[in-house]
Amino acid sequence: MRNTLDQANSPYLLQHKDNPVYWQQWSDEIITLAKEMDKPILLSVGYSSCHWCHVMAHESFEDQSVADVMNEHFINIKLDREERPDLDKTYQLAHQLLNRQAGGWPLTTILDPHTLVPFFSGTYFPKEPRHGLPAFTELLQKISEVYRDKKGDIAEQNQRLTQALRVVAGGETGGKSDSSSSTKSLAEALCSSIIERHDFRYGGMEGAPKFPQPAIWYSALHLLESKDLEARNVEALSQAVIGSLQGFSRYGLFDHLAGGFFRYCVDERWDIPHFEKMLYDNGQLLSLMSEAGHYFADGELMQSVDLTIRWLEEQMLAPEGGFYSALDADSLDEQGVSREGAYYCWSPQQLDFLSDEEQQFAKAYYGLNDTANFEGQWHLVTRKAWRDVAEETQVHQKQAPILMESARQQMKLVRDTRPLPFRDDKLLTSWNALTLQGLLQAKKAGSKAVSDGLINGCRQYLREKVWLNKQLWACFKDGKAYQQGFLDDYGYLAKALLLSLADTFSQQNWSWLKQLCDILWQEFADQERGGFYFTSDHQETVITRHKSWSDDAMPNSAAQALEAVWVVAEMTGDTERQIFIEKSLLQAGSEAEQAPLQYPSVIRLLEVWQQGLELWVLRGEGFELPPLQEYLATGLNPGRWVFALEKGINDPVLEEKFPATEQLSAYCCREHQCFPVIDDFEALKEFANRNVN
The missing domain is CATH 3.40.30 (Glutaredoxin)
Structure with a gap:
């Protein structure tokens, strides 16, 4: 065997094409080979901008001695979780069931080749024992021995795990609910959970690390108009929403020079991010910040919207009109060493190109007079309002914004000369659809940066490059669409087309939306019980088909699909699908009762259902x-x-x-x-x- 990743489309897989590990892509042929050889499959799941994926690659996958162990005992498959979210969902859930804790990336899981059920699962493992973790090679040798000597135990465990996966992934937990009062109680429960866990000092949820969790705050924003909440809860929820969004935009989660939001922060103050920028985060945050900025008449939020749109146009826009997937956290520093955050961080002496007045203002505004906050350098945050800085530096209130904007633009120009972090240049349909939603919401909110050209270009890309022969494809790279679309792709795009039609109604987009809804109904819907499966009825099923109403890093695509099918059904008078909507919402409400904070998108839709579309x-x-x-x-x-x-x-x-x-x-x-x-x-x-x- 040999490493065959040089044939891959994924930039993440191509990063591993020169590893001495005999990496393969997921395929029927490779799985058949593993069965014939009776070798367990080592499945390594990650993505191109994942920091710890890079660490494990440098430590282990580039090391010949580690590769020798892997090649001898396993069939090794490398998977880009962004290309195959269906497989990632299955094996992340399996990891959770096996270990009683959440997974993450890199995901390192060992599969029985005959059933594809994992009998061992972990995340990052070091080459040498460290962090309380065993050496990777020693672990692999023990796993190989277990597979050889204890196949009966593995088969018994696999049977139990398969049953658990089918129950949990298939949405078979929970009972039925048909009480009209449950919507009110769910809205109250979500509101109470948000207020209880909200960090009223720094914004977001308490603790660290801190993720922006746009789905929670988007639903919280909409609940401010709910008739089901008491006035005091609405006031507290309003403070939580605006405080969180200001936390996102003022501190380290946001790139103050070029725009765009990082994936998460490692501390409770939103000071230091994990420096990768993901398109799916920014698409969601565009929608959230736009609606909230307009609702609260908050100029700071709208400024973050405008800068983010400019960043998308400048660094993420593909020639086809869609947007690339991500920027890595790591880049080359001045010594040519790859380091996390090198592209974004500063030292005060690097500001000599500014005038004395600009330097004084910028250092005070961005916190460069304080103690360095990241590895001896400064990641830019704003702890003070510019008006307060103007008063402290004795700059006139009318001159201060001009001075600050001049400093920002010059700092950005200097930073632009640094090596850009690695950019994952595949285009994902689902993430582009979320971004299209964000651009349309920004236009509705009056953004100064968004243009019809940018919106139309993204929509045209989706229509011409990945909507082929009335089928949606999930990925696009090097002029080629590949991988059949998942529920994320169809659901997010259907919601984007609804927003497009609300902006400007066209016969073409209306016809397109109806076709998407027909496919959602015919190929993804569980017409008998309600809800949608993540894969269509003709896609590959590994262990089980997933069906869930919970939100995660991205909004629940079943909820977005349901909203689109619902509106189209109401527009066209389709009573069969209207009955399905009610059945689905009752099922979703029953599931959401168990943990409201995990189901904000569902609770928002249930609130609409209760109040009336x-x-x-x-x-x-x-x-x-x-x-x-x-x-x-x-x-x-x-x-x-x-x-x-x-x-x-x-x-x-x-x-x-x-x-x-x-x-x-x-x-x-x-x-x-x-x-x-x-x-x-x-x-x-x-x-x-x-x-x-």
Whole structure:
């Protein structure tokens, strides 16, 4: 055998193509070979910007003595978790069940080749004993002996683990709930959990490390308009939301020079991040920061939105119009040594290119007068408002923003000359769809940086490069789409198209959305019990098909898929799918009762269901529609969707339910009933603000 990763598309796999380990890609042929040779499979899962993946690679996978042990006793498969999230979900869950603790990356798991069920699982292992962990080679030799000598024990364990995986991954836990009061109690429970665990000093949740957890705060923001929460809880929740988002944007999670958010911070103060930037984080945070910035009229949040969009356009935009996946945490420092955070950190003497006044202001604003906060250097944070810095440095309030912006731009230009961290240049459909959602939310919120060209380019990439023959592909690189799409891809894109239609309704995007919803219904939906599987009914199934309503680093794609199918079903009058929506939400609510903080997306949807989905369809000339559309779409209305159809859009189904007339017409359907057409702006305002019981 030999290392065959030189044939891979994934930048992560290509990083390992010169390892002495005989790495293989996941394939039926390799699995068959492992069965024939009766060799256990060593499955190593990671991604290109994973710091500890790099550490383990340098320590072990590049070492010939380690490779010799791996090659002798195992069939070694390297997997990019971003290309195969289905397999990653399966083996992360298996790790959790085997070890009674969460996994992570790198994931090192040993599979029985005949069943693909893991009988051992861990994460990072050092070459030599360290951190209370055994030496990797010694561990592998013991595992090989266990596989050879105790196959009966392994088979028994595998049987129990397989059963547990199918129960947990298949969403078979929990009972049924049909109480209309459960939605109120779930909203209260989520609110209470957030307030209880919120760090009111620094923002986010208490403890360290700290992740931004956009799904939690996005749902919390929408719950501020809930009728189910007491006023005092709404006030506390509002403080938690704005405090957390300010924490994200003011301190070390945010790149203050170029924009963009890092993946997480290692401390409770949001000071020092793990320096990789992931597209999926930034897409979600664009949506969250945009809606919150508009809702709270917070200029700082909107500034973080604008800078992040500029960063996406400058460093992440691919020629095809979509966005690359990630920037690594490590890069080369001045001595040519790869070091975490080298691209982003400063020492005060590196600011000599600034004027004395700019230096004084920048050092005070970015904390460079304080003790170094990262390995003898400074990662930029803002502990003080610029107005306070202006007062301390005796700079006029009108001059301070100009001075600060001049310093920022010059510092960015100097930093741009440094070696850029490694960029994973594959394009992932799901992450691009989340980013498209963020760009559309930023436009709605009035961002100065977003453009129709950027939005249209991303949407056009998704339509022309990965939507082929009415099938969605999950990955794109070097001009080629590959890997059949998962629920993340279809669900996030369907939600993005809903937002696109709410921005500008087009026949092409409406038709595309309906096709996506048809595929979600036919290939992913569990029509009998409710919910969606992560893989389609014709994709590879390893051990089990996953079905879950919980959020993780990305928002729950079943919830986004359900929202899209729901709105389209209401628009088209599809009663079969409307029944499915209710069945799914009841199932999701039952699951969410067990741990509300893990199910914020579901609870947000249940709140909409309880209050009633509200659809507005406006028909008229192009110049007539914007005032009505802007009035209805302004503000935080979680259950309201507004679509403005100019004359010339003649979808037969929409024409039957919302017919165009000679004059401006507004149709509203809410709380499972449709109302007479409205043809007067003042009447529309009155009706829109009236509670319907």
